[in-house]
Amino acid sequence: MSNSYKSCIVFPPQWTPFNPHFALYTLAGYLKGKDIPLDILDANLAFYNEILSAEFIENLIKEYNVLLNSLIKKKKDATVNEEEEKKLRFFIHFFSEQPSFTKGLAEKVSKFTEILKSKTDFYDPMKLNEAFLFFDKYFEFISIAYMPANLHFTFYIDRRFTMDFASILNIIKSNNTQFHKFIDKYVQDVIIPQNYNMIAFSINTDTQLTPGLYMAYVLKKHYQKDVHLSIGGNYFTRLTDVIEKETDFFKLYADSMIWGEGEIPLEQLITSLRDQTDLNNVNNLIYWDEASQTIKKTTEQPWQQHLDHMGTIDLSQLDLNGYLTPEIVLPIQSSRGCYWGKCTFCDHFYGANVSVKSLDNVMRDIYQAREYGITKFVFIDEMLSPSFVKRFSTRVIEENLQITWFTNGRPELGFNEEVLGLASQAGCKMIMCGIESGCDRINTLINKGVDIQRRFEPLKIADSHGIWNFAFIFFAYPTETVKEAFQTVRMILDDNSCIDSYGQSVFTPGKHSLITKEPERFGITKLYYDESQFATWVNYETVAGMRKGPMNAVRRYLKDLFLYKHHNYVPVWFKFSNRDTLFLYLSRYGKQKIKRWHFKDLKNFKYGKLDINDPSLLIEGDYNKSLLGKDNSGSKVGEFEVNQFNKNSNQHINSNLF
């Protein structure tokens, strides 16, 4: 291909700046294999480096002085509006709590950033905790001017965003987010001078929507029709039904959108634009057709995107030392889609065909990464099968690779003594399982495809081999009662479950999940699809189940009881909840030490605030008739006993406490 046609892929903020995003180096690798040049621009990393820079801090403090003086003056003149009043109150509150926060701020930011990247200080939990606590305050500080938009390393929430195009445009036009100045400068200094012919954006989470679309908006205004702008990524794949009707999307932000697996469509798009052929021949594309002044959607690519044809990863364009980690934890993939694919709530695998990479090609990616000194990996597969884990681990041991890794998995019995023993020997430090619920009735409805009665056996074996068990759980599956939710609480706290840590969420059915296809089977009486354009889930009404208040109370209660079980000391993993951080700690210290380490922190202790016998917490519907038969928990809400979860935990009191 002629090298004069210039393309790039931009990864806009906001995403965690700890490690590179998988999309960047896989797309780069695939197109390199096709001899198509593609520049990789990690604008997210550039953004975080910018807001941690001394120059940014110096300017921000100057701006804050001006802003604060103007707010005070307006307050005195009684001309302050409601929003300004809030901002002023926030300033006063912030500085009354830490009056000298801005003193030497650039040096403090530099010092704590160094801790995040240090191969020694990062692994000192006291220092790392101090750094995280500092950054909590720092992000609070830099967000004051942009209220109600809050930013951190791991999140970006703007309460003005109501999941629709109108609110995004309002935010863009407000000229008031943490991203506006950075993006204006980045577009001018980094993107425009390169004279690209095609610019693609990789948008994979809702936190990238506003900044990503703002960047596209600025470029669209600048280039009009001279440069083709295309948006793709996992998030937009779920929104094809919205985009194919949204004329403004093509007027304001992009000329096309790629949906589904992006490698081949992106290759086709670049080739088609370069050769000026009909875009209708590009698969998986929604685009604005100038001639007919309409939106067109092309056909889905035929079954051809096998992972073995995707080439190897290409890390050559990434600034691997720039990420805020002492060691890169590189996402790798051995399969796409989900070989089970029948959990009723799930559509994680939507838009991806099931495809498994050969072991040779997985190893090739690992060797490729090792050339850059990378020895830590996370498999981002929906889950690894026991047979793959066995073959992979055997190979890693045979080739003496000296790597560590973690993965998603399903608590299936194939994860037996042999497989998990090999996995541990091959450097597996953590398996994250969808345990989902402690209630058999709910688990049957979920249809995880595992033996519900024996699903803790693999966790016990993993535990015996020093592998950390992380459990995903959720509350409020349709018709779940408070009593059933407490079975999940009980499961987490029960030492026999061998669950080392958990991540809890509130159930929301994915837009493309099985539950939305047969709602009545799950007690759902109504689904609301059209409420918000950007929602990848649907809201619903159900015949029975927990109300929001009791559900939140149960969630808080779990946390409180968990801390109570730990004698009110906070486990290290609770503080360093980022999975990559926990994994790096497990790689360095091993599971037993991490289990023993706790912080003293009584602030979060709220045990006893909820009376679980309070009948107002319960809404029990007549689900037994319409659904799966009787609740088989065999317990009543009132039988719940805290102490039974406490019986094995005396060891914690004598542990290595900070």
Ligand code: SF4
């Ligand atoms: S939740 Fe179930 S269907 Fe979804 S990826 Fe995991 S195993 Fe597959």
